[in-house]
Amino acid sequence: MILTVSTKPYADQKPGTSGLRKKVPVFQQENYAENFIQAIFDSLEGFEGQTLVIGGDGRYYNREVIQVALKMAAANGFGKVMVGKGGILSTPAASHVIRKYHAFGGIVLSASHNPGGPTEDFGIKYNIGNGGPAPEKITDAIFDRTRNIDSYKIADVADIDLDTVGSFDLAGMTVEVIDPVTDYADLMETLFDFPAIRSLISGGFRVVIDSMSAVTGPYAVEILEKRLGAPAGSVRNEVPLPDFGHHHPDPNLVHAKELYDDVMSADGPDFGAASDGDGDRNMVVGKGMFVTPSDSLAMIAANATCAPGYRQGIAGIARSMPTSAAADRVAEKLGIGMYETPTGWKFFGNLMDAGKVTVCGEESFGTGSDHVREKDGLWAVLFWLNIVAARKQSVKEIVEAHWAEYGRNYYSRHDYEGVDTDNANALVTALRAKLGSLPGTTINGLVVSAADDFAYHDPIDHSVSKNQGIRILFEGGSRIVFRLSGTGTSGATLRLYVERYEPDASRHGIETQAALADLIAAAEEVAEIKRYTGMNEPTVIT
Structure with a gap:
């Protein structure tokens, strides 16, 4: 049974650079999440019978809003929803699923690197069919709709079992609960030289990844430990928790200090990495060298042909305006385009769709490429491991050689x-x-x-x-x-x-x-x- 529920607008539902983010108690207000989700659907056209992807970073309130979104998608006419098992999909994995299965778009429930918990942060954003964040013309339309919304549609049915992979019927709409990890891990294996990285690790190169009790834990375990042969325990804080284990899931030198100190110690690992709440940010640390995000973008671009997925070279580089100009010097030497955009990954989407750029990055610990339309933390970590394996140098040696060449x-x-x-x-x-x-x-x-x-x-x-x-x-x-x-x-x-x-x-x-x-x-x-x-x-x- 489809219900039309009367509601009243909230004045504070303007999406930011990455969707609508508020404290959990704000989202728990009557019809607050429902209003915003209905405003998304009301701002779109042509989705009747189409496929929608839904997933989140596992933070507090994730499961509840997913059930609401599923019932509202059915009531509004979507033909199918693909949702990650347990309600889990990292942001880059959600982008990949949208692209791989030609979905109409996706709803990503995340507040990225912000803390999670009953009184902490929650977020909802809409991604379009290219897998990237909605452009401003859509987010503006969503905001306009939130200001005068008077009703929403929802199916009056029981909740779906999110913990069992398989297909279910929900008010005539198909809900497919998918393994959130496999598609993404398979994609990484097409981009990077897994045998070379596996050989590096088996030769004694010690790698640790701190998933910060956030979404990338299952992805990192599958890729690093199961496919690349790193010892069990190489992925730390690997179980996603609704409150991120009281961690602040932001991979930087403040919130990942324990990892940094471990790698810098005399008997610590050779390589350390961390990722954030929804898996789109990264931090890379080598013995004796922290790699700044701006340098990481430049060095990945300069060494792109080390990875099989980029052996043909890159079309261009894009960076957000506040990001350092280190990548500009690489683009100049390679004779490729260099684009300076505002902060916000949506600005890179047009450039990638047009074939103008292959790699892009922001100074706020985000790097990615045209394999998806979001920044991608594990992708950046694997790229660095691929570069280390190909060059047979330490992270510190690679960074210092780059500085010597480019300044x-x-x-x-x-x-x-x-x-x-x-x-x-x-x-x-x-x-x-x-x-x-x-x-x-x-x-x-x-x-x-x-x-x-x-x-x-x-x-x-x-x-x-x-x-x-x-x-x-x-x-x-x-x-x-x-x-x-x-x-x-x-x-x-x-x-x-x-x-x-x-x-x-x-x-x-x-x-x-x-x-x-x-x-x-x-x-x-x-x-x-x-x-x-x-x-x-x-x-x-x-």
Whole structure:
């Protein structure tokens, strides 16, 4: 039986760069999730009888919303839903399933790297038929619909058994519960030289992956331990938990410090990696060397032909504007296209669909390629293992050789989290007002060559995205960038990005924060960060 349920709009359902993210108690409000899911369906056309993919990162409230989404998909006319066993699908795996089975689209339940639990974060986003996040024209339409929605449709039926692989009928719609791991693991085996990596590991190269009690645990166990032969226990925190075991599932030097310290110890592993809540981010650490996300993108691009799936070379590289320009130098040497986009993976989708780029990345620990339309944490880890196996060098040797050839981009991100939203907006407004007068002036001894608020003109669909981050460029190639993040759920996160290019190999051993000290001081001088945020130092430095 199909019900039409009356409802009232909520005013706060505007999707950010990665869908709608709020605290669990917000989503538990009456009809809150139902309103947003119905708004998604109301903003789409032509899905009658089509296939929808649904999955999530296993965080608290994941199963409950999946049952609701299944019943609403049936009521709204979808012919079939493919859902991961246990409600689990990593974000890159969901993208792959959408693409492989030619689904109409997918609903991904995740708040990515944000904490999970009864009072923590939850999220819903819609991915289109190419497997990537919905573009702004769709998310804008969804938001518009949420503001005047008055009813939703839902099937009045019992819940589906999510823990048994197989096909079920739900109000005339087929629900196929699938193994969430196999399709993805099979794809990785077509892209990378598994025999070479297996030989590397069997030869004594010790690899550990911290899945942070999040979604990639089952994927990492299947690939690293079962297919590549790493010893049992090489994947740590491998069981996905609704609260991520009280971990903060963000793979960086703060939240994965234990892994970092282990790899850096004298008798620790040779290679360490971590992935986040929904499996789309990564951290890579080699003995004596942490690989920054910006460097990782550049080095994967420079060594792409090491992997069988990329042996023919890459078409181009894309990076988000705040990401360091290290990849630009690789693109220049390879004679391929280089694209600078706003933050948000959806901006890479058009470029990949048009064949303009093969690899892309963001400084926020996200890297990927055109094998899916999301960033992909395990893909990046496997690429690094493939490069190490092919070059027969350590991670540290590979990084230092790259710097010697291309120069080093000293780079850091300072996050000020939980800032009062009005104060954060006031900082940005004051900074924007200064931009026109900054060129030619000196800030902390550095001469400003240009200053703007980044706008992106999409070369494929010709859309324009404005106000994507404030850039202050200095003579000599250094820069500072300010941006308010859209991935948090409380307050605002101010992100400061600081970059200096150093071509002199004799100066590549300076500690990063020391190398950037004058730029960090310039950022404080021009933006008055301490005054607006009330913080004497960042919450997180990466």
